[in-house]
Amino acid sequence: MATNQEKTVSSDFYTSSILPYAAIIIKICRAYTNSQVDFEDYYQEVCLQIWKSKDNFKKQSKWSTWVYRISLNVCLTLLKKRKNNHQYFASDALPEEATEESHAFSDESLNQLYDAIKQLSEVDRGVILLYLEEKSYQEIADIIGTNANNIGVRINRIKERLKKVLDGKVN
Helix, strand or coil, rough: CHHHHHHHHHHHHHHHHHHHHHHHHHHHHHHHCCHHHHHHHHHHHHHHHHHHHHHEEEEECCHHHHHHHHHHHHHHHHHHHHHHCCCCCCCHHHHHCCHHHHHCCHHHHHHHHHHCCCCCCCHHHHHHHHCCCCCHHHHHHHCCCHHHHHHHHHHHHHHHHHHHHHHHHCC
């Protein structure tokens, strides 16, 4: 059983080290899920893994870069597990109750963008999300685990694919 001090430390850590980056986590989790329930599961797992791995942060990059990397890795791992377990859901219905994160699925134009992003490969999803967050090519490369020279070309190709998908929906 956790002591009050451990609970406080955990709460303080969440408030100071996770909550300021919640938008990052939400965007990444949203790109890898199709329902509110899955989104909430992914979000919770990302937060847990950030907390568990906090002692491994070596300060060789920004904390935000660390959060991105963990978020992407957790989402990719969960996605792979679901595919391997064939856990597909027939319904993408959202629960009735509204939580702070439930607004992640409420904007229709944003939903169209996320639907287009979900048609990309798993790694390309991460790249475009980081690009949309205005991360530098070097930061994207660090987070994804590749070199910066490939990022520019990759982003241009991704943007072309997204444009084709979105134009197909609009027309």
